[in-house]
Amino acid sequence: MIPHHSGHLTEPRWVRGTLLTLALAFLTLFLLVPLATVFTEALRKGWQLYLAAITEADAVEAIKLTLLVAAIALPVNLSFGVAAAWAITRFEFRGKQFLITLIDLPFSISPVVAGLIFVLMFGTQGWFGGWLQEHDLKIVFATPGVILATLFVTFPFVARELIPLMQAQGCEEEQAALTLGASGWRIFQRVTLPNIKWGLLYGAILANARAMGEFGAVSVVSGHVRGETNTMTLHVEILYNEYQFSAAFAVASLLALLALVTLVIKNFIAWRAARSAAREASSQAALSELSSADSPPPIFQPIQSR
Amino acid sequence: MKSTRRPGLTAPASQAGKPRKRRAGVLPGFGLSMGITLTYLGLLVLVPLASLPLKSMSLGWEGFWKIVTAPRVLASYQVTFGASLAAALVNLVFGAIVAWVLVRYSFPGKKILDALVDLPFALPTAVAGIALTAIYAQNGWLGKPLGEWFGLKVAYTPLGIAIALVFIGLPFVVRTVQPVLEDIEREIEEAAASLGADRWQTVRRVLLPALLPALLTGFALAFARAVGEYGSVVFIAGNMPMISEITPLLIISRLEEYDYAGAAAIAIVMLALAFVLLLAINLIQGWNARRGERGS
Numbered sequence: 001m002i003p004h005h006s007g008h009l010t011e012p013r014w015v016r017g018t019l020l021t022l023a024l025a026f027l028t029l030f031l032l033v034p035l036a037t038v039f040t041e042a043l044r045k046g047w048q049l050y051l052a053a054i055t056e057a058d059a060v061e062a063i064k065l066t067l068l069v070a071a072i073a074l075p076v077n078l079s080f081g082v083a084a085a086w087a088i089t090r091f092e093f094r095g096k097q098f099l100i101t102l103i104d105l106p107f108s109i110s111p112v113v114a115g116l117i118f119v120l121m122f123g124t125q126g127w128f129g130g131w132l133q134e135h136d137l138k139i140v141f142a143t144p145g146v147i148l149a150t151l152f153v154t155f156p157f158v159a160r161e162l163i164p165l166m167q168a169q170g171c172e173e174e175q176a177a178l179t180l181g182a183s184g185w186r187i188f189q190r191v192t193l194p195n196i197k198w199g200l201l202y203g204a205i206l207a208n209a210r211a212m213g214e215f216g217a218v219s220v221v222s223g224h225v226r227g228e229t230n231t232m233t234l235h236v237e238i239l240y241n242e243y244q245f246s247a248a249f250a251v252a253s254l255l256a257l258l259a260l261v262t263l264v265i266k267n268f269i270a271w272r273a274a275r276s277a278a279r280e281a282s283s284q285a286a287l288s289e290l291s292s293a294d295s296p297p298p299i300f301q302p303i304q305s306r
Numbered sequence: 307m308k309s310t311r312r313p314g315l316t317a318p319a320s321q322a323g324k325p326r327k328r329r330a331g332v333l334p335g336f337g338l339s340m341g342i343t344l345t346y347l348g349l350l351v352l353v354p355l356a357s358l359p360l361k362s363m364s365l366g367w368e369g370f371w372k373i374v375t376a377p378r379v380l381a382s383y384q385v386t387f388g389a390s391l392a393a394a395l396v397n398l399v400f401g402a403i404v405a406w407v408l409v410r411y412s413f414p415g416k417k418i419l420d421a422l423v424d425l426p427f428a429l430p431t432a433v434a435g436i437a438l439t440a441i442y443a444q445n446g447w448l449g450k451p452l453g454e455w456f457g458l459k460v461a462y463t464p465l466g467i468a469i470a471l472v473f474i475g476l477p478f479v480v481r482t483v484q485p486v487l488e489d490i491e492r493e494i495e496e497a498a499a500s501l502g503a504d505r506w507q508t509v510r511r512v513l514l515p516a517l518l519p520a521l522l523t524g525f526a527l528a529f530a531r532a533v534g535e536y537g538s539v540v541f542i543a544g545n546m547p548m549i550s551e552i553t554p555l556l557i558i559s560r561l562e563e564y565d566y567a568g569a570a571a572i573a574i575v576m577l578a579l580a581f582v583l584l585l586a587i588n589l590i591q592g593w594n595a596r597r598g599e600r601g602s
Contacts, residue, residue, distance in 0.1 A: 009492070009495055009496060009499055009505075010410075010505070011505055012505070016411060019403055019406060019407055019411075020407055020411055020413060022400070022403050023400070023403050023404045023406075023407040023408075024407075024419075026400045026403070026404060027404060027419055027422070027423070030472060030473050030476055031422050031423070031425050031426075031473075031476070032422070033441060033448075034434060034437040034438055034441065034473065035422075035425065035429075035437075037437045037440055037441055038433060038437045041437070041440055079342070080342065080343065080346050083338070083339040083342040083343050083346075084339070084342075084343040084347075086335060086339040087336065087339035087340040087343050088343075090333050090335075090336075090339075091333070091336050091340075093340075099343070099347075101584070101588075102347060102351070102352070103343075103347065104584075105351060105355075105584075106351060108530055108534075108580040108581075108583065108584045109355075109534065109577065109580055110533070110534025110535075110536065110554050110573075110576055110580070111534065111536055111537070111554075112534070112536050112554035112555075112557050112558060112573075113358075113534070113554075113557065113573045113576055113577060116358075116557060116561065116569055116570070116573050117354040117355055117357050117358060117573075118354060119561060119566070120354075120357040120358065120361050120566060120570060121353075121354050121357050123566065125564070125566050126357070126566075127357060148350070151350055152350055152351065152354070155350060155351065171333060174333055175332060175333065178332065178333060178334075183334075184333075184334035184335050187333070187334075188335075206427070206428075209427070209428045212430070213428075213429070213430030213431070213432075213433070214430070215430055215431050215432040215536070215537035216431070216535075216536035216537050216554065219536075219537075219558075220558060220561065232430075233430050233431075233432040233433070233537070234432075236432050236433065236436065237432055240436050240541065245440070248436060249436065249437075249440075252430075252432070252433040252436060252437070255429070255430045255433050256429060256433055258428075259425060259428035259429040259430070259433075260428075262428040263421050263422070263424055263425065263428055264421075266421075266424065266428075267421045
């Protein structure tokens with residue numbers, strides 16, 4: 001075999017050096033510097049102010065609301081994602097590709113438009129505005145609106161992780177369980193769930209990061225009532241616009257930590273999936289072509305069905 | 307040639323090739339799972355989206371046209387598209403270089419850097435927005451030297467918008483090109499080299515055509531994402547009408563003036579563009595899939 005670093009199979013040394021330098025400079029400038037800035041700006045005025053900023057009453061309320069929204073949006077979209085993936089990958093029906101496109105739709109819609117449609121539905125001039133006012137209910141500019149907008153923007157995450165995964169796995173195992181007399185729920189719990197657990201977790205943690213970090217859609221529907229309808233990102237915006245930069249970056253640093261934790265878990269899952277795929281491949285050499293189907297797909301690859 | 311599609315997206319032969327032995331309906335739960343899917347999709351996505359055309363219908367065709375072609379709105383399209391296009395092009399070039407370096411070269415800290423490429427997906431856009439503004443503001447630690455040495459103003463100009471959009475779109479090209487590049491077998495390059503091609507010819511004639519669909523997809527995804535982006539841009543843009551005001555922000559200012567129909571009209575233009583881009587991405591993917599089948 002020809003070694004990689006000789007002859008015509010690699011670039012001249014200076015080309016390699018240039019490409020490496022360009023890539024590192026680009027990633028440093030656009031990833032590392034912004035990330036570092038969040039933490040240095042947050043701690044610029046010292047630890048005491050940092051702690052004060054994140055324990056202040058409005059900040060705590062914002063953190064609580066963010067956690068509440070994620071705690072509702074996540075299980076709902078998780079259940080939907082599993083149901084959609086089950087319907088799409090386990091049955092044949094017409095218009096399947098169209099359904100997948102519709103599920104993908106919220107990804108291609110501007111977050112601002114996502115917020116707007118709920119204002120048009122439930123705002124005072126909206127479809128249900130009059131009815132809601134009569135019954136003294138509030139959806140937009142209140143917590144339910146924030147939850148709806150978050151549900152919308154995190155809608156496709158779990159489904160789009162599960163569909164390619166379950167498609168690649170096929171349904172032979174479930175059919176075997178069926179012939180052995182297992183009920184539907186039992187098949188799902190004992191066969192499907194263990195097979196898709198890493199994909200499910202992968203989708204869930206990406207959805208969680210988006211749910212907690214959503215800004216545009218939530219900003220349109222929240223009404224910015226301090227201490228009531230402000231999520232963490234909106235609280236960051238208010239502090240920033242009031243020139244309380246250190247406090248804004250302090251709350252922002254919590255969100256940046258969440259992003260880092262998300263990346264660590266995501267890579268751990270990818271590593272686990274790759275490892276179990278490798279183990280399977282070594283025990284079933286014949287199936288090795290398919291084994292990498294276990295590893296989660298990249299985040300924003302359009303789903304293809306066949 | 308080996309298919310350039312990711313194995314994860316390729317269904318097993320039993321599903322793609324042979325007619326399925328077991329027809330739909332063997333496994334239980336079709337009614338339940340389909341019912342949940344359609345109901346939830348309808349209530350959360352389709353019905354709310356229908357409010358956009360219905361609301362802007364109240365304007366009549368002429369009123370609609372007047373709103374979406376008003377000078378301030380036209381200027382916002384220009385800012386949004388211009389900055390998005392510039393950012394997507396930067397990401398196309400540097401994304402390809404980053405993907406190449408991450409797949410082909412080894413250097414210390416590669417794994418961590420590879421993981422960090424996804425940061426723009428995970429970091430809330432508002433956080434990115436204030437961080438970039440702090441860096442590029444007049445007294446920021448990059449904004450200051452840029453201003454003093456080159457007289458370049460970044461924050462509160464269209465250039466600042468483009469920088470925020472480069473950040474937002476950074477992972478797309480890298481993450482679409484990377485798996486394809488990993489799948490390309492070295493034998494192909496060896497064959498080209500043994501036939502007398504020099505390295506540059508091999509890259510241009512062999513690797514680039516194989517990577518083209520992935521590059522285009524990544525570019526289109528980055529562009530689509532940039533056009534709708536709001537959170538990271540509002541802080542750094544300065545938001546001056548006619549100069550650095552993006553279209554999503556214009557929708558918000560219409561809403562704040564309680565001009566719901568006007569907001570809906572501008573939103574429809576954005577939605578139409580999103581559909582066009584989605585279609586383009588699907589066409590590229592379809593073309594790539596067909597090419598892969600023919601080649602394999």
